[in-house]
Each structure stands twice: as structure tokens, then as C-alpha cells.
Amino acid sequence: xxxxxxxxxxxxxxxxxxxxxxxxxxxxxxxxxxxxxxxxxxxxxxxxxxxxxxxxxxxxxxxxxxxxxxxxxxxxxxxxxxxxxxxxxxxxxxxxxxxxxxxxxxxxxxxxxxxxxxxxxxxxxxxxxxxxxxxxxxxxxxxxxxxxxxxxxxxxxxxxxxxxxxxxxxxxxxxxxxxxxxxxxxxxxxxxxxxxxxxxxxxxxxxxxxxxxxxxxxxxxxxxxxxxxxxxxxxxxxxxxxxxxxxxxxxxxxxxxxxxxxxxxxxxx
Ligand SMILES: [Zn+2]
Numbered sequence: 385x386x387x388x389x390x391x392x393x394x395x396x397x398x399x400x401x402x403x404x405x406x407x408x409x410x411x412x413x414x415x416x417x418x419x420x421x422x423x424x425x426x427x428x429x430x431x432x433x434x435x436x437x438x439x440x441x442x443x444x445x446x447x448x449x450x451x452x453x454x455x456x457x458x459x460x461x462x463x464x465x466x467x468x469x470x471x472x473x474x475x476x477x478x479x480x481x482x483x484x485x486x487x488x489x490x491x492x493x494x495x496x497x498x499x500x501x502x503x504x505x506x507x508x509x510x511x512x513x514x515x516x517x518x519x520x521x522x523x524x525x526x527x528x529x530x531x532x533x534x535x536x537x538x539x540x541x542x543x544x545x546x547x548x549x550x551x552x553x554x555x556x557x558x559x560x561x562x563x564x565x566x567x568x569x570x571x572x573x574x575x576x577x578x579x580x581x582x583x584x585x586x587x588x589x590x591x592x593x594x595x596x597x598x599x600x601x602x603x604x605x606x607x608x609x610x611x612x613x614x615x616x617x618x619x620x621x622x623x624x625x626x627x628x629x630x631x632x633x634x635x636x637x638x639x640x641x642x643x644x645x646x647x648x649x650x651x652x653x
Contacts, residue, residue, distance in 0.1 A: 396514040401428050404515040405522050406468045408456055414464035415536040415651055416638060419523060419599055420455045421479040422448035422543060424470035428514070434474055435498025445492040446472045448544040450621030455542045457631030462638055464540075467526065469519045474500070476511040478519050479541075479598050486596075493550060523603050531607075536651050538568060539604040539611040540638075544618040545589050557620060559585030561613030563592040563600065568610045571644055575637045589615060610650065 397403075406423065425447035427434060433441060440446065452468070459466035469478045474497055480487040488508055490500045530537045541561075547554055558576060562569035576584035592613055594601045604611035614634070621627045645651040 396428050396510045408459045408466040412463045412465045414462045415538050416464045416540050417537050418464050418466040418540050420468035420542045422473050423452045423468035425472040426470050444546040449618040451544040453627030454631050461635030471515050476516050541599050541613040543615045545615045547619050554589050556585035557582050559588045559615040561592050564605045565611050569612045571641050
């Protein structure tokens with residue numbers, strides 16, 4: 385496939401496809417920078433339905449159900465910049481290193497993705513150039529701009545998870561995900577665990593690693609930025625009422641965290 389070399393959208397995305405990057409509240413004054421790798425489930429028109437029925441394209445293998453509404457409301461409540469990605473992770477997973485097999489999965493959970501089987505290298509590269517690169521390029525650009533302008537930046541990567549995976553039920557309502565940051569995740573975990581109605585996972589249902597993640601290792605850990613991932617169980621945020629409740633709760637908790645980080649001089653007082 386021919387690609388344009390001008391740094392614009394590749395030919396994978398045509399006139400009727402929307403850009404991959406969605407931003408809210410770009411002038412937000414919060415130190416928290418919100419990212420949402422699995423915000424959307426769009427598929428570029430050229431790729432059709434990837435050979436999958438609608439029933440597969442609406443479930444968690446395609447996107448993080450419910451997180452878009454939480455991310456947008458949280459961005460408003462915190463006055464925080466949100467950078468999100470609109471295309472399905474079945475097209476290309478924006479939280480996987482592009483060299484990983486799971487970047488463009490030919491199988492997800494127990495579902496074979498016909499449109500991803502035996503994918504030629506230039507077709508994979510086209511997906512990267514059209515979707516992955518603009519999204520991560522924008523996050524990089526914003527972080528660098530904030531650093532230049534001395535705006536404190538704490539990366540919060542928002543996700544949702546399925547209550548049952550490969551037949552195993554997961555008991556948590558929410559989990560913190562982290563690897564190298566020892567500052568923010570313990571504060572967040574403490575506050576989540578002091579909510580009487582919550583079961584909060586410590587690096588559950590996933591932990592962050594360089595092999596299985598991209599956003600936190602590359603944008604936050606490599607720069608020494610404070611960061612955490614958050615996973616919310618998708619059935620709790622499947623409708624707007626749930627999304628509103630969780631955004632309200634997280635806004636309250638992150639306001640407390642901001643106060644604690646300022647008191648500890650981890651953010652400017
Ligand atoms: Zn996710």
C-alpha cells in the first residue's frame with residue numbers, strides 16, 4: 385500500500401474516516417494528563433469489518449467499554465487535558481509496542497480476527513502510520529510542550545476490563561496499574577481501599593510492563609513522570625449513570641491526590 389510521506393493521514397484513512405486522535409479540554413489546568421488508548425471502536429472503511437460480526441465488534445475485544453464517558457466527564461471535572469484514540473484496538477492496539485504480536489492481534493481472547501490473519505508488513509505499517517503514530521505523537525508533543533512551559537504533568541491512563549476473562553471471574557471493581565512509579569499508585573490505592581463499597585486491585589487485573597504496555601512505559605516512565613493506569617470493570621460503567629458516578633468518584637479522589645502531592649512537594653505547592 386502506498387503511504388503519503390507528508391506526515392498526514394495515510395491512505396488507510398479516507399475522507400470519510402475521522403482522525404484517530406480526540407482531545408478534550410486541551411487548555412485544562414490540571415497536572416493530570418488523561419490518556420485513553422482504547423476509547424473507540426471505529427474501523428477504517430477500507431478494512432470493512434475485519435471479517436467479524438457486529439456482536440464481536442461491540443464487545444471488550446474491540447474497545448474498553450464505558451471508559452469514553454468516564455474519561456470525558458473526568459476531564460471536565462478535573463479541568464484536565466484528555467488525549468484519546470478513536471479506532472478499535474483490533475485495528476492496532478495503541479497500548480502495545482508495535483513489534484509485539486498482540487499489536488495487531490490475529491486472535492483476541494478466543495476470537496479469530498480474519499482481517500488480521502497473515503497481514504503483510506506494509507499493511508501493518510499503514511495501520512501504524514495512520515493511527516498509532518499520530519496518537520502517540522500527539523501525547524509526546526503535549527508532554528514536551530508542558531515540560532517546556534514548566535507545567536507539572538502526571539499521566540493517568542484510563543482503561544476498562546471485562547468482568548470475566550477466559551472463563552475466570554474477576555472480583556475487583558477497579559484496579560491501579562503501575563510498574564516503576566512508587567509515588568502516585570500507593571496514594572491512589574489507599575484512597576480506593578478506603579471507599580467502603582469498593583474492591584480495589586493492586587496491579588490487578590493487569591500490571592504494567594514494557595512488553596505488554598506502551599503508553600505508561602514510553603511517555604511516563606521513560607521521562608520519570610508520575611503516573612498510574614486505572615482499570616474499571618466495564619459492567620459498572622456500561623451506561624451513562626455508571627459513567628457519571630465513576631467520574632464523580634474519581635474526580636473527588638484525584639482532587640485529594642493532588643492535594644497530597646502538593647503537600648509532599650511532589651507537585652509545586
Ligand atoms: Zn484498555
